[in-house]
Amino acid sequence: MLNKELPKIYNSAEHEDAIYAKWEKSGFFNPDNLSGEPYSIMMPPPNVTGVLHLGHALENSLMDIMARYQRMNGKKVLLLPGTDHAAVATQAKVEKLLVEQGLTNPRQKLGRDKLLEKIREYAENSKATILKQIKKMGTSCDWSRLAYTFDEARNSAVNIVFKKMYNDGLIYRGNRAVNWSVKGQSTCSDDELVQVERPAKLYTFKYAKDFPLAIATTRPETKLGDTAVAVNPRDKRYKKFIGQIFTVEVGAAKPLKIKIIADENVEVEFGTGAVGVTPAHSLIDFEMYEKQKSIGEPIGLIQVIDQHGQMTQAAGKEYAGLAVLAAREKFISWLKKQELLIKEEEITQNVGTSDRFGDAVEILPMTQWFVDVNKKIPGKNKSLKDLMREAVTAGHNNDLKQKITITPERFEKIYLNWIDNLRDWCVSRQIWWGHRIPVYYRRQEIFNFQFSIFNENTNLQQDIYVGEKPPEGDDWVQDEDTLDTWFSSGLWTFSTLGWPASAKATAGKPEKLNDLKTFHPTNWMQMGYEILFFWLARMILMSTYALDQIPFKDVYIHGMLRNELGKKFSKSSGNNLDPLEVAAKYGTDALRLSLISGIAPGNDSRFYEEKVEGARNMVNKLWNISRYIITNYPPVPKRHVRAGELRITNNEIKQKKLTQADEWILNNFQILVKAVKIDLENYNFSQAAGKLREFTWNYLADWYLEVCKFEKTDKKNEILSYLLIDLLKLWHPFIPFITEAIWAECGFKKMLIIENWPSLNKTINIKNNYFEAIIGVIKDIRDYRAENKIDLSKKLKVEIGVVKDKYNFIKSQEILIKSLKTGSVELEIKKSNKSNNEKFSIITFISISLVEGEVGTREKARLGKKINNLEKIIKATESRLANQEFIDKAPEAVVKKEKDKLTLYKSELKRLKG
């Protein structure tokens, strides 16, 4: 009757939404309803710019596997969901949409408030979509703690950290060369640049006829702002010029004073060995400028390009107002006319472009807010860089318990290398969608600030207010700029847990006061390697600095998903696989399983529909196995046995209540339970799933269930129930929906999601099991039939020779050998008089009497091949054992194994030849 209710094919669409609703209603997604040791994972908040893609689907699968596994292990699990306002990305996207709708300059036309309104509308919409999609993935997160990087609680955290950094002198407003997107009218951090290769012209020239050295550049127009030429101090050709100042007239507003300076980084061999230094328009040159200043040999700084990509007054009357390219042409034609141009060559060059707006960035000197990564933190004698470094090496505060481990290890090196090269982090952005910098100025000062191009002597200290809340009095104006989105994302592990504990965030929810204490540092964080620097680094920075704690203990780095050709999935190339469509077609479980199969930590993997198909088949196989067990072996609840409990006593085992097959499957199941635990704890998701698949399909379905059709014993019902129940638990983290659905079919009232993770059954400790040997016999017969093309209906006469003391045993397996898909077999079991001292071989020979004459030659060929192979191995093994060095140096166990193998193979050979 039960089987009538269960269709042959598992229909995912029928179950998924209902099951998710049931889980949600149960309250088990919320750790407040769980007890035990806390375990927390913060979901990397997806941007509110789009929809769920395969990368998200992978991440959700990984996180949910861990969350469910830990929950079943009796932990108080928090998987905290959230979304990211993704400052630049979102504003850029909405502006683009508005432009497409015909609004030419959204910022100007709409103004701050109206544009923000539009962006908010878009973001909220997108947020709702993506959250719905996360639910669709089956992710077991606590929706009551849903967070957003741009809500009030997170804003308060941002302001407080900003203020703390400011007070510690780690955030400063400085005039530095920064990356500027003309199109986006905003700064970008170094990490936000995407390097694009493109052809360029390299011009070699002299500033003036009598200038002693030539320099090369791809940006001639910036040379109107040169203030120095750098040479290597060991360069014999130029050494004598170091320190000299040359005044040249190149058409700029004022004659340029070019100082020859020394810089170790200039390569003597490269080009002319001399570098024109333009501090205003090159990050490296700006560093030289700062260095010169610090050693008391200052050089000038002349800004010749403005924020709109046009030449400034400083570039000279001829150039002012010209676009960069026009200025370049003009300058080149001037050089030609003056006969100063020496060489012109085509090269390819990498240009930093804005990640979000797509234009090549200009380097401009600007007054911006920076996080100083090298300055010592007051009272710490360590810089932020040091904190970031220590957290993954010696441990935060040199405490190994506060050390972050990165899986796979190699990313640790990449991370440390990045930290070494880190410059001060420019955190201010000139876009509107983001946390506004919590800094306030007096009116007249903001006027100066905005229109001063560069004035080192501006001192605004007394007129600046930095704080969580706006200052009193109405003559204060807030800084127009917003913060880099990573500033708020960096706080994610603790800003989501009620830090800072403002009255509002915790009102009426006393238990939440403890969230931070309970769940921080978080236990596990997973992310793609592409945001290692953006995010991992910044979370470590923020958490160690603000909380004096690491943000998480373990980081798991996953690779990127690529399509079957190895290309990145991208919207523009139209090769996108929509995870939701795939889930609709094959089921969410199949999608999840396929995403985590065949992946190794940190490595990219390819994803294609066939993979999902395979996973779907696995899911369906499990469905049918369950269907069969539930139908034919009454479910355990009816027999008043607790889920997963197997009542087998040592006595029963001794009394042979268990058959060879029973022992074999129970043994292998113990091995599986152990292996899955180890794999999950080492984040080997793919391997754990692989082993589950192997057991379920190849052990349970292909052998044990088949055996059960012929071997009827009292214990079968209990064993099968035990196996099914615990197997469902093991599978649950990977394929939560179908396992929960089957669980309900079993008749359990309690949900699978909070069942206890299977533990090892200590009564099952069986040695000397020979079921593998039975399998060997059966396979031999099948193999023979198939190879010799003998019809299953035709009777096959098989003789099995068995050593004396195993005769009764093999006799007892007669029915299995005859029945297990071996076709029609007439079995004759013969006693061999040999004594049995061969551990491995209980069956010494099988001879199959031939039914038809022509089969003889086929069989001879088949045997010949086998014999050949065996002889080869025997020869190799013999020569290995003849090698004295092998005997002397290899471990005893290895030598013994070789010896055993040799005896085994020799007897096997004898059998085949005989």
Add this chain to the structure above:
RNA sequence: GGACAAUUAGCUCAGUUGGUUAGAGCAUCUCGUUUACACCGAGGGGGUCGUAGGUUCGAAUCCUACAUUGUCCACCA
């Protein structure tokens, strides 16, 4: 230019401290609709583990060099 990875069956990938006939899934070929499952079952074929050296009793695994592919960083002024 620097760093990191990958290179194993037609394809996609495993291979956990070096241990001896190198595994899986898909594809392919042969056979089979026997009431859990054709989203199935049984069986077969297919790899000198990128190349060349080295270490070792023993190497897909460790070392060196090279090749190819990919990624990241730095950038040529």
